[in-house]
Amino acid sequence: MSFVAPPGYQPIYGPTIPYLGPIHGGLREGMSIYLQGSIPESITRFFINLLCGESESSDIALHFNPRFDGWDKVVFNSCQDGTWQSEEKIRSMPFQKGQVFEMVIIVTSQGYQISVNGNEFHTFQHRIPFERVRAMQIAGDVSIQTINVIGVSLPEHSGFQGMGGQPIYNPPVPYSNMIPGGMYPKRTIIIRGMVPYGAQRICINFMVSRSRDIAFHLNPRVREGIVVRNSMIGGTWGQEDRDILICRFEVGTKGLRCL
Incomplete structure (x- = not known):
């Protein structure tokens, strides 16, 4: 089985660090950026920048900078017209040396809400309109496995439409x-x-x-490490199809892709 995502929905796997890449369509409220990575034992610092252009000299709407310097902290800042603004220092470290991590940056009307490993860490208030953001930059002592922009703005000619013509963002579960x-x-x-x-x-x-009736039942069982597919007709379940779930999945009408 194979599934190919439409343009603009393709995650980035194993980017080379330092990394500088576009955020297609820019940002809007409700979007989020999901990163998976790992921290080396020898870390001193790394940073993630949301840039207002696709060059290193662009204004920086969000500068996220964990520093392991004996006074472990995370520094937030922004940079406009080549001038750094006032730092926000959070004297708490959500990352651990030698450990993997998951990080989510959620764009809200107030600011960038940062969560690490499922725990909300800090919200950096907007200083530069998030609509100006066009790229992401990552550098320093960090390894990134996945970058995934969720709720991405697609070009009008991409042919993708959500339920009723519009995507649905952050629905309740x-x-x-x-x-x-x-x-x-x-x-x-x-x-x-x-x-x-x-x-x-x-x-x-x-x-x-x-x-x-359930025409298609998709049931990833994380702890068991399997994905179950089935159907139910007239209250009776059919025979299960099972695949091994390695780490993550993508689903489309053509099938399931496990990576």
């Missing part, structure tokens, strides 16, 4: 909704999200609205 027009050949549904620490299983069902 459990979630239930109609699929306008139903399913048909080559229709694709994109689901992006983050699996929190301690999660046991996830369930995604494509249901027949009148009978409540």
Whole structure:
């Protein structure tokens, strides 16, 4: 089985550090940036910048800079017209030497809400409009496995539309909704999200609205390390299909991709 994401939804795997890459379509409220990485034992510092252009000299809307210097801290700042503004120092360190991490940057109306390993860490208030952000820069003592922009703005010509023509961002879970027009050949549904620490299983069902039969049941079981697929007709489950779940998945109408 294979699944190819539409343009603008492709995560970046194993980028070379230092890294400088575009955020296609820029940022808007409700979007998030998800990073997986690891910290070396010999770390001194690293940084993540959200840039207002695609060059290192661009204004910096968010400068996130963990420093392991004996007085461990994370420094937040911004830079405009080549001039650094006032630092915000958080004297707490959410990262550990020699350990992997998951980090999420959520764009809110107030600022950039930073969470590390499932724990909210700090919100950096906007100093430069987030609509100006066009790229991300990462450098220093860090290894990055995945960069994933969730809720990305797609070009109008990309051909992708969400439920009823518009994407749905950050819906409450459990979630239930109609699929306008139903399913048909080559229709694709994109689901992006983050699996929190301690999660046991996830369930995604494509249901027949009148009978409540389940045409497609997708059930990643995180602790068991498997993905179960099934259907239920007339209240009776069919025979399960099982695959090994290695670390993450992407789902579309054509199938499941495990990486």
